[in-house]
Amino acid sequence: MAQDPLDAAAQAKRIWDSVLQVLRYSSSLTSRDKGWLEDITPEAVFGTTIVLRVSSKATQEAVQGPLSQPLLNALQLVTNQEMFPAIKIVYPEQMAKQKAANQQNDQRASAMASSAPGSDEFRQVPRPAEDPYGDYRRQSSADRAPSSETRPDWRTEAAETSKSPTVSVNDFHEGTYVPMTLDMQAELSEPSPTMRPTAGADADQQSETERTASRPAFTVPRFPMSQNRVERDPQTHLNKNATFDTFVPGDSNRFARTVALAVAEGSGQDFNPLCIYGSSGLGKTHLLNAIGNYALVKDPSLKVRYVNSEEFTNEFIDALQNSTQGSGQIAEFNRRYRQVDVLLIDDIQFLGGKEATLDQFFHTFNALHDANKRIVIASDVAPKNLKGFESRLISRFDSGLTVDVKPPDRETRVAILRMMASMNGVSIPNEVLDLIAERFTENIRELEGALTRVTAVASLNNQPVTTALAEQTLQDFFSTDVEIKPTDIISQVAKYFHLTFDDIVGRTRTKNIALARQIAMYLAREMTSMSLVDIGEVFGGRDHTTVMHAYTRISNEMQEKREIYNYVMELTVRLKQPQN
Numbered sequence: 364m365a366q367d368p369l370d371a372a373a374q375a376k377r378i379w380d381s382v383l384q385v386l387r388y389s390s391s392l393t394s395r396d397k398g399w400l401e402d403i404t405p406e407a408v409f410g411t412t413i414v415l416r417v418s419s420k421a422t423q424e425a426v427q428g429p430l431s432q433p434l435l436n437a438l439q440l441v442t443n444q445e446m447f448p449a450i451k452i453v454y455p456e457q458m459a460k461q462k463a464a465n466q467q468n469d470q471r472a473s474a475m476a477s478s479a480p481g482s483d484e485f486r487q488v489p490r491p492a493e494d495p496y497g498d499y500r501r502q503s504s505a506d507r508a509p510s511s512e513t514r515p516d517w518r519t520e521a522a523e524t525s526k527s528p529t530v531s532v533n534d535f536h537e538g539t540y541v542p543m544t545l546d547m548q549a550e551l552s553e554p555s556p557t558m559r560p561t562a563g564a565d566a567d568q569q570s571e572t573e574r575t576a577s578r579p580a581f582t583v584p585r586f587p588m589s590q591n592r593v594e595r596d597p598q599t600h601l602n603k604n605a606t607f608d609t610f611v612p613g614d615s616n617r618f619a620r621t622v623a624l625a626v627a628e629g630s631g632q633d634f635n636p637l638c639i640y641g642s643s644g645l646g647k648t649h650l651l652n653a654i655g656n657y658a659l660v661k662d663p664s665l666k667v668r669y670v671n672s673e674e675f676t677n678e679f680i681d682a683l684q685n686s687t688q689g690s691g692q693i694a695e696f697n698r699r700y701r702q703v704d705v706l707l708i709d710d711i712q713f714l715g716g717k718e719a720t721l722d723q724f725f726h727t728f729n730a731l732h733d734a735n736k737r738i739v740i741a742s743d744v745a746p747k748n749l750k751g752f753e754s755r756l757i758s759r760f761d762s763g764l765t766v767d768v769k770p771p772d773r774e775t776r777v778a779i780l781r782m783m784a785s786m787n788g789v790s791i792p793n794e795v796l797d798l799i800a801e802r803f804t805e806n807i808r809e810l811e812g813a814l815t816r817v818t819a820v821a822s823l824n825n826q827p828v829t830t831a832l833a834e835q836t837l838q839d840f841f842s843t844d845v846e847i848k849p850t851d852i853i854s855q856v857a858k859y860f861h862l863t864f865d866d867i868v869g870r871t872r873t874k875n876i877a878l879a880r881q882i883a884m885y886l887a888r889e890m891t892s893m894s895l896v897d898i899g900e901v902f903g904g905r906d907h908t909t910v911m912h913a914y915t916r917i918s919n920e921m922q923e924k925r926e927i928y929n930y931v932m933e934l935t936v937r938l939k940q941p942q943n
């Protein structure tokens with residue numbers, strides 16, 4: 364029987380078998396090089412990325428070293444397109460641990476499957492295009508994620524972040540997406556139950572019925588959604604998880620992404636400065652970080668600095684205050700900023716009206732620009748609409764290129780959700796992805812939040828993600844026309860935890876107050892369109908990083924601790940009631 368092209372694992376195996384044939388006969392490889400091939404297991408295909416599992420760093424280095432070019436050539440030869448390997452190290456002990464965990468999960472899943480007759484939706488997978496690569500070929504090269512050939516260091520990036528290998532996300536759009544449950548984290552490395560039935564060598568021999576029957580009826584999501592975790596590099600301040608590979612392109616952001624890529628590659632001299640603008644939650648910060656991360660992949664010696672306007676202001680104020688103690692602080696500030704090769708400055712609108720800081724920024728900008736250093740700016744409005752900025756600065760911004768990011772269309776929203784689910788190793792039925800994409804149209808952060816909540820509810824209740832469960836969750840959390848103010852949130856949270864408003868915005872750090880405060884910050888981020896900086900302001904003038912920390916912590920804990928989930932859930936429902 365013909366092999367099911369939808370099966371990512373089988374597809375990977377099929378490609379890999381042919382690649383092995385090519386490499387084994389390659390005269391450019393020594394027998395030592397060929398020896399490494401034994402330690403490579405194909406895991407899955409994600410669009411143009413083939414995920415390869417290895418069991419040691421040595422094999423990984425070989426794949427990125429002597430095997431690299433022959434492997435790329437062989438992949439191209441076999442698939443008739445550019446394909447790129449993402450290397451995932453799974454040490455033998457991790458493998459054993461995961462196997463045990465998977466066995467437990469299988470038992471649980473089959474027990475639940477036998478009592479859940481109506482769970483057919485979990486067996487459904489979208490029909491692929493006849494040619495699984497067809498849509499990819501139709502894409503223009505500018506639309507693709509950076510390729511390994513044009514950016515040879517891409518593989519190094521994957522290696523450096525080998526715990527969460529980089530995956531190209533261009534093919535998460537309907538029709539080209541290869542559905543699978545693939546956990547991209549090394550410790551969660553085994554094929555999931557939904558992949559297993561056809562992953563083996565005898566997949567071809569299995570009948571469709573056998574395959575369907577041997578597949579568990581559903582997968583209970585087991586893992587926290589972690590793709591959106593912010594992992595800041597202490598030096599560059601870049602979020603290492605925000606890369607071009609995790610940025611799903613669509614009509615709403617394609618141009619911005621393409622020029623961002625050019626700037627990152629160093630070929631976008633005409634776009635200096637690059638100004639990216641658009642409403643909240645549409646990927647500006649993601650793109651800034653992607654530029655920085657990729658610029659460093661291309662040239663690790665570059666000095667890259669990501670900063671938001673608040674950090675810039677604070678650093679400047681600190682320098683001013685300390686400069687009275689001796690010379691040097693302002694000079695040090697200037698040195699720090701004027702030495703950078705790529706300056707990425709986020710949320711520039713918040714500098715509006717801060718004359719001294721703007722003046723300082725103006726000089727920094729000029730120094731960098733004159734030295735042909737790259738500057739990228741993100742803002743919620745186009746430069747010409749920035750308030751409280753002198754025209755000399757606006758005209759500087761206008762001298763480069765201004766691009767906007769818009770709310771994603773439905774197809775892109777679904778693709779983003781698919782990518783997020785897959786990156787986190789959870790299998791979400793298409794109907795649920797559609798449902799979420801249907802409801803959240805204006806803000807990708809909200810889209811992520813909805814997916815996280817649906818997954819959290821399913822995970823905490825040990826239930827599969829069904830349309831009914833998603834409907835209920837979204838209704839509880841999101842359906843309302845009530846406008847919620849941050850002060851409402853603070854009052855409601857204070858009341859709920861028998862505290863006062865001042866406790867929440869104050870400085871006391873006792874455990875219960877700190878928890879209530881973090882929940883309130885989380886809710887403010889979720890239920891209002893305020894920026895982190897503004898939320899910090901309302902919560903007693905706290906730094907935006909404190910808000911970000913609270914948000915991340917509560918998001919994660921909601922998925923692990925029922926009581927935290929319940930607090931958030933109950934508070935959300937209360938806040939949504941019209942009397943609030």
Ligand SMILES: Nc1ncnc2c1ncn2[C@@H]1O[C@H](COP(=O)(O)OP(=O)(O)OP(=O)(O)O)[C@@H](O)[C@H]1O
Nearest residue numbers: 591609610611642643644645646647648649807808
């Ligand atoms: N095209 C995309 N593909 C995948 N994820 C995306 C995309 N666009 C945005 N995101 C994700 O959505 C979330 C919000 O994006 P981001 O923080 O970059 O928005 P923003 O425009 O900077 O918002 P704000 O103005 O509020 O700071 C992030 O987790 C980001 O990774």
